[in-house]
Amino acid sequence: MAVAATPCPLPDLPTLPTLPRKRLPAGRPRDWYESHNRRLKAMRLAIALLHSGVNRPRTATNRRIRLVATQIGVHRPSDTTCRMVRTLIHHDSGR
Numbered sequence: 001m002a003v004a005a006t007p008c009p010l011p012d013l014p015t016l017p018t019l020p021r022k023r024l025p026a027g028r029p030r031d032w033y034e035s036h037n038r039r040l041k042a043m044r045l046a047i048a049l050l051h052s053g054v055n056r057p058r059t060a061t062n063r064r065i066r067l068v069a070t071q072i073g074v075h076r077p078s079d080t081t082c083r084m085v086r087t088l089i090h091h092d093s094g095r
Contacts, residue, residue, distance in 0.1 A: 041074060042084035048072050049089060057086040 024033060048068050054060050062082045069077055077085070 038081055038084065041077060042081050042088055044072065044074060045069060045077060045081070045085045046088040049085065055089065057090045060086050060089055 024036065045065055045068060048071070049060055049065065052068065054064065060082075062079065065082045065085050066076055069075070
């Protein structure tokens, strides 16, 4: 019988000043807005995962990504967003 791993709580992330929000440009197709927001969400999740010690795409399972999403107050990501998060982690791990 497999034992579920207990999730490691996220360390306190430093609060950094953010840029003022700008309105998105009007007149774009709906797909553009959905894609833009998905990329922002994936970036937030990838940063949180990297801060929590997940630095390899294979350790960033959908379950772990969704757990981190609930911990940082982001809506449950789709499978597509989870794949995007793993891609971002993959690109960052090359440094």
